[in-house]
Amino acid sequence: MSTSALQLRSRFRAITDHTVTILAILATILVIVPLAVIFAELIYKGVSSLNWDFFTKVPAPEGETGGGMANAIVGSAVLLGLSSAIGIPIGIGSGVYLAEFGRGTKLANAVRFTADVLNGVPSIVMGVTAYALIVAPQVSWLPFLGHFSALSGGVALGIMMIPTVCRSTEEMLLMVPHAVREAALGLGVPNWRSVLSITIKTASPGIITGCMLAFARIAGETAPLLFTALGNQFWSTSLNQPIAALPLQIFIYANSPYEDQRRMAWAGALVLIALIVLAVSLVRYVTRRGVLKGNS
Amino acid sequence: MLLCALSIFLIVALIAYQLIAKSDLNWAQSGLKFFYTAAKDPVTGQPVYWDPVNGNFSAIPFIYGTLVSSFLSLLFAVPLAVGVAIFLTEMCPGFLRGPLAFLTELLAAIPSIIYGLWAIFVLVPLLREYVNPALAKTFGWSGFFTDDNPTGLGYFAAGIILAIMILPIISSLTREVMTAVPHSQREAVLALGATRWEMIRTGVLRNARIGIVGAIILGLGRALGETMAVTMVIGNTPEMHKSLLSNGASMASVIANEFAEATSDLHRSALVEIGLALFVVTIIVNAIAQVLVWAVTRGTPTQAR
Numbered sequence: 001m002s003t004s005a006l007q008l009r010s011r012f013r014a015i016t017d018h019t020v021t022i023l024a025i026l027a028t029i030l031v032i033v034p035l036a037v038i039f040a041e042l043i044y045k046g047v048s049s050l051n052w053d054f055f056t057k058v059p060a061p062e063g064e065t066g067g068g069m070a071n072a073i074v075g076s077a078v079l080l081g082l083s084s085a086i087g088i089p090i091g092i093g094s095g096v097y098l099a100e101f102g103r104g105t106k107l108a109n110a111v112r113f114t115a116d117v118l119n120g121v122p123s124i125v126m127g128v129t130a131y132a133l134i135v136a137p138q139v140s141w142l143p144f145l146g147h148f149s150a151l152s153g154g155v156a157l158g159i160m161m162i163p164t165v166c167r168s169t170e171e172m173l174l175m176v177p178h179a180v181r182e183a184a185l186g187l188g189v190p191n192w193r194s195v196l197s198i199t200i201k202t203a204s205p206g207i208i209t210g211c212m213l214a215f216a217r218i219a220g221e222t223a224p225l226l227f228t229a230l231g232n233q234f235w236s237t238s239l240n241q242p243i244a245a246l247p248l249q250i251f252i253y254a255n256s257p258y259e260d261q262r263r264m265a266w267a268g269a270l271v272l273i274a275l276i277v278l279a280v281s282l283v284r285y286v287t288r289r290g291v292l293k294g295n296s
Numbered sequence: 297m298l299l300c301a302l303s304i305f306l307i308v309a310l311i312a313y314q315l316i317a318k319s320d321l322n323w324a325q326s327g328l329k330f331f332y333t334a335a336k337d338p339v340t341g342q343p344v345y346w347d348p349v350n351g352n353f354s355a356i357p358f359i360y361g362t363l364v365s366s367f368l369s370l371l372f373a374v375p376l377a378v379g380v381a382i383f384l385t386e387m388c389p390g391f392l393r394g395p396l397a398f399l400t401e402l403l404a405a406i407p408s409i410i411y412g413l414w415a416i417f418v419l420v421p422l423l424r425e426y427v428n429p430a431l432a433k434t435f436g437w438s439g440f441f442t443d444d445n446p447t448g449l450g451y452f453a454a455g456i457i458l459a460i461m462i463l464p465i466i467s468s469l470t471r472e473v474m475t476a477v478p479h480s481q482r483e484a485v486l487a488l489g490a491t492r493w494e495m496i497r498t499g500v501l502r503n504a505r506i507g508i509v510g511a512i513i514l515g516l517g518r519a520l521g522e523t524m525a526v527t528m529v530i531g532n533t534p535e536m537h538k539s540l541l542s543n544g545a546s547m548a549s550v551i552a553n554e555f556a557e558a559t560s561d562l563h564r565s566a567l568v569e570i571g572l573a574l575f576v577v578t579i580i581v582n583a584i585a586q587v588l589v590w591a592v593t594r595g596t597p598t599q600a601r
Contacts (some may be wrong), residue, residue: 017491024387027379028396031467034460035403038414093300101297113306113586119577120514120582122521124548124589125311128555128571132314159307166304220407223523223548229554247409247524253415254528262417269410280405282396 039273048133048272049263054271059233059249065260069268073236076219076243078237079153081231083218086158088211091165098166099173101196112170119163123156129223130156137230143240150243152235153229157221161214168210172203200219209283216279220272246272311575319569321562322353330569331355331367346534346550348559353566355573357536361451361544362574365526366519368455368540372462376511381470385541386496397471412528415457423456424448443537449531452540457525462515469514472506473592474500503592510588517581521574523548549573557580570590 053068094111098229102108134152137145144151176199184194200207222245225231230242231252237243246268253265322330334343334354344350351569367444424447431452432443477500485499501508531543532553543551547570558564 011367013491013494017493018491020382020496021387024379024383027376028383031380031403031463032396032399035399037418038406038410041414041418042410075569079538083362090300090303093297095306097301102301108301111304113583114304116586117579117582118304118308120517120578121308121311122523122548122578124521124523124551125315125571125578127320128551129311129314131555132318134309135316162307179424216405217407220409222407223552225447230556247407250409250413251524251528253463254409254416258303265413269413272407273410276405276407279401280402281398284401295557 042151042266042273044269045266049267050270053266054267058235059264062183062260064199065258067264069177069244069246069249069264069271071232072244072246072249072268073271074235074237075229075232076209076246078150078239079157079225079245080219082150082154082214082239083157083161084211085216086155087161087218088165091162091211091214092207093170095131095169096173096195096200098170100199101113102270112167116164119222121125122223123160123221124223124226126156126160127226127228130224130228132157147240148230149230150229150239150241152241153225153243156224156228157218159226160221163216164217165211168213169203169207172206172210173199176202202216207288209286210224212279213283216276218232219275220247224249250254304503315568315572315575319565319572320540321565323565325351325562326353329354329551329574330566345536348554348563351560351562352471353563355547355566355570356409357574358536358545358547358550358570360536361454361530361546361550362520364451364544365454365458365530365546366516367518368451369458369462370512370516372456372459372559373515376459377463377466377515378508380467380472382496384467384471385474386492386500397468400467400481403460404468407463408522408524411461412458412525415525415529416455419457420448420453423453428452433568434505439538440540443541444539445531445541445543447531449529450543451530451537452543454530454546456527457529457539458522461522461525462518466515466517469511469589470504470508473504473589474508475531476593477503480508504544507589509546509590510585510592513581513588514573514585517585519579520581521548521578523552546573 005177054070055068055073056070057066057068057070059069094115097104097107098112098219102111103120130152136146139145179201181194184198185191189198225245225248229245229248231248232242232244250268250272251266252269253261256262256265321584322419332343334356336342336354337344343354344352345354359446380400384393388396409490424534428441428443428445428448431441433534435441436443438588479504481499484497485495490498526546526551530546532545534545534550535543535545537544551574555564555567558567
């Protein structure tokens with residue numbers, strides 16, 4: 001090959017290299033833009049609709065202006081409390097099993113795999129399951145079955161929490177240095193005791209943030225609530241009644257013909273996203289700082 | 297602890313059992329035909345896909361809608377996601393890497409209802425006013441873009457919003473598999489005089505490709521099951537159209553729309569059967585994706601071929 005052909009070739013390679021660099025930068029910008037636009041829109045429309053009424057009043061009757069989402073906020077809190085009561089203990093328990101007792105065994109690998117699969121099950125399917133489990137059966141001596149209720153929504157959300165909590169607990173426990181475990185065992189402490197009061201305690205800030213992440217993810221779930229918790233225009237905190245929830249209310253208002261209700265949907269979305277951003281940043285802060293290296 | 301771990305198996309088994317038990321009625325009625333045939337209208341001869349009043353049910357339009365919107369979203373999301381991953385792992389200056397990774401993580405944490413809200417009020421009007429007419433004008437001859445839908449909803453809008461939603465999942469997993477490629481690979485290729493792109497192509501992408509395919513499949517799994525955002529923008533008509541700008545419905549969206557107000561037991565069991573199909577498909581897709589991602593991040597790095 002002549003010198004000029006070689007030069008041409010190397011010029012061509014350099015150009016390709018630059019093109020790809022530019023394309024990658026463009027792709028990144030293209031990804032960041034929707035995020036920025038969504039946030040700007042949310043903050044712009046949300047803040048202008050947020051007021052004190054939003055947090056203190058129940059939804060106004062159809063066609064009237066005013067009102068708020070107080071019942072939906074309380075309803076979401078009830079649902080989230082219930083789902084945490086189901087999802088967090090089971091999730092942490094199985095996470096501890098994966099990291100401490102069953103590490104490396106075939107059973108643990110199978111559990112981990114199943115948890116990942118469960119994580120990928122669409123939320124709407126979870127809703128159908130909760131419906132089939134709690135809303136559909138009519139049993140005369142079990143009064144909490146057979147109708148739409150907060151209970152069924154909480155169960156659907158709780159099941160969805162398990163895989164997230166489980167995997168993050170496992171990850172956090174695996175970050176605890178081996179020397180800590182060895183020190184405990186070296187003092188003659190039985191294994192279960194060392195797990196409970198040494199390993200879990202060391203990893204507890206991480207585990208708590210993992211739970212918060214799962215909590216935040218669940219807080220925005222709508223699909224499993226559509227035909228379990230169903231939504232409610234009035235005050236209700238009973239587990240045995242249909243209950244309002246923030247994402248459900250946003251969904252209803254988003255499709256509303258009334259401008260006022262649409263504004264309310266934006267405000268609800270802003271509250272929801274604030275909660276989630278808070279949780280995600282907290283998680284990032286804790287994992288970045290390496291809490292486990294601290295003196296806990 | 298063991299009990300907790302075992303309960304995860306129990307839950308998956310319970311979901312499967314409930315879905316199978318509750319779709320019994322429709323299964324007895326139409327069997328596998330539910331997924332590939334539809335009743336014909338006796339007068340017009342047109343297929344009747346979804347007719348709750350007369351009890352004619354067929355999953356075809358929903359399977360079609362799910363597939364079309366998911367593949368559209370992959371078409372948009374995959375090049376962008378891989379581009380972002382390349383930028384973040386290979387080119388990004390250190391001080392930007394943290395914040396950018398955080399932002400993509402944030403994108404993944406936004407609930408689908410908020411994407412849906414944004415799509416209804418911002419994306420759909422934009423499509424209706426500008427993008428759809430332009431597409432119809434330029435590509436109308438292909439038959440995929442006929443602008444006969446004044447709403448701006450439809451497969452195309454669903455595809456775009458799905459793409460935005462699955463992008464962070466694909467890009468963060470791609471990033472993970474790319475960082476798992478050992479540095480010696482990169483150094484070896486660079487030492488041979490390769491440019492940066494040649495290094496990325498032969499040293500990194502080639503080694504990470506199995507994991508990247510896994511990440512894409514995982515994104516596909518997410519797109520298949522995504523409910524709220526799609527329900528809000530796909531238009532919700534149980535029909536099939538060649539044009540991407542037409543209204544349609546997906547498997548998840550029809551369940552979300554009709555389940556609470558199902559008119560008969562047969563209607564409800566048909567919806568549960570769609571849910572069962574969705575469950576089985578997402579499990580298969582996720583399992584494949586997990587295996588592929590593990591193959592790269594867990595095992596020893598594969599040799600360049």
